[in-house]
Amino acid sequence: MKHLSLLLALALGLVTAVSAGPTVIECWFVEDADGGRLAKKPAALLLRQGPGRIPPRPDLDPKRYLRVHDPTGTLQAAFRRYPRSAPTPHCEMSHYIPLPASVNWVKGLTPEQSCPRALDGTWFMVSMSSPVLSLSSLLQSQTEPQPDPGLITMATAVLTVITHNPTTRIQLGQDALLDLSFAYMPSTPEATTPLAPGPPPFGLEWRHQHLGEGHLLLAATPGLRGQMPAAQDGAVAFAAWDDDESWGPWTGNGTLWLPAVKPSQEGAYQATIYLPYLQGQVTLELAVQKSPKVSLMPSPLVWAAPGEAPPELVCLVSHFYPSEGLEVEWELRGGPEGSFQKAKGQSWLSALHHHLDGSVSLSGHLQPSPVTTAQHGARYACRVHHPSLPALGRSAEVTLEVAGLSGPSLEDGIGLFLSAFLLLGLFKALGWAAAYLSTSKESKKKAQ
Structure with missing residues (x-):
């Protein structure tokens, strides 16, 4: 002790x-x-x-x-x-x-x-x-x-x-x-x-x-x-x-x-x-x-045919301050074999838009390169870095769908089954209601 x-x-x-x-x-x-x-x-x-x-x-x-x-x-x-x-x-x-x-x-x-x-x-x-x-x-x-x-x-x-x-x-x-x-x-x-x-x-x-x-x-x-x-x-x-x-x-x-x-x-x-x-x-x-808000358009899906370029992507970076130190990066996530890479294409930034509270906004633009079938299901993302944000920044993303490769998923199948089941129940209910109304009319005629 x-x-x-x-x-x-x-x-x-x-x-x-x-x-x-x-x-x-x-x-x-x-x-x-x-x-x-x-x-x-x-x-x-x-x-x-x-x-x-x-x-x-x-x-x-x-x-x-x-x-x-x-x-x-x-x-x-x-x-x-x-x-x-x-x-x-x-x-x-x-x-x-x-x-x-x-x-x-x-x-x-x-x-x-x-x-x-x-x-x-x-x-x-x-x-x-x-x-x-x-x-x-x-x-x-x-x-x-x-x-x-x-x-x-x-x-x-x-x-x-x-x-x-x-x-x-x-x-x-x-x-x-x-x-x-x-x-x-x-x-x-x-x-x-x-x-x-x-x-x-x-x-x-x-x-x-x-x-x-x-x-x-x-x-x-x-x-x-x-x-x-x-x-x-x-x-x-x-x-x-x-x-x-x-x-x-x-x-x-x-x-x-x-x-x-x-x-x-x-x-x-x-x-x-x-x-x-x-x-x-x-x-x-x-x-x-002031930390920026980040959104990506079009959303939620980007459609393209094999060998063609997807539509232009617009990353809205809104109401942030100061204007200095802002960076916009474009990424392609989950491509072939789940790879993570810098998105290819032409990118540029718009001019600053000033707001009454002193904050500013701008938009980042990307015209992606033509896509391949292997990129079906990949996600385009814009990542924004700013002094008011953590080191990893803030990002928004959309999914790429290549035309001709998107088939019904398990969730879609379950949804179709439930929809068919509900429709069948609805048809049966309408049939029962019609039969009941017909029986009621015949009973009234016999009573007269």
Whole structure:
């Protein structure tokens, strides 16, 4: 029993170690270089430290090797749930200077003229992106003595903005939710602007960019008064702090809701959180799609004589989006010896037909080659591939009947037998009815 308990504890420990996520995130430190170029140097973030000394990194400059203190736990939580199968996130670091926001509608966040002394020191901006998350975090270097001077730089995550759905795919006409959350923990109580303890006011901005054009979609300043720009496209944001602790840490929600999405709403969405002299931003992608409907004409049978070409086949591919990435393939299934092959003949596609909801339709055409008797019972199929469909695509098919070879099947024989049986019963019933009516008339005459 002791061995079983030991094994169970060991297994749980291994699961915990695996699910805890990476301890170190490799990054690139980006800074200006001569000639207006950008220089990239290796850097790293130490998120968690086991027992003992800090893991040495002689390959890194200590100024680019950061031991991150995460008082809100947002970074730790993000990488605890990071799938092991997901690719390593791309990470970039750069220097950051606290400045007031440049947009007018958040001027109320920084009524004072100068940045508070609590925001002095060295700041870093960290940006990470992967298929499963996108985040930005502002790190402030700590001024207290380092535990291992010259080995690593200690820094605190003050503001972190994150989304766990950096790419959202939505069906045309459905509502879209663009996930956004953020966390804030001031380095000192003096860094907050409100006189009363509690979460500070903040600004939330969503901008949409598509096909080289961008515009302000939504702006909100919970906790501040002022005239806000009107929201576009019916957008609504869930802009609020999730808690009201006296001195933090605080977490908030900035998720965006877009009703009845149209093709013009796909593209990049930039979400920015404004706090006094601090701004964090992430970019999300919205992809709109609609799966095509596929039908094949004529249906259900295609007739042809041996040595002649069947009539033209038309594959209707209707109400799909986007128009790019559509492929139509023609197949001949169940030919000689049940073979599966590409259908022979001349094929082409029609022009696109645009619908009011933004979807499109087209038709694929095939003029088959002359058929042989061996192809009797084979099936012509059109297979459609589109980004909104599974890898195998979607298909429709019709059966080829070669003239002179189609005879009655077992089902046909059974149907004929049942039909003859019912007709015989009907004739007998009519005969009985006629005899009954004749007998009734004769009985009435005798009675008179």
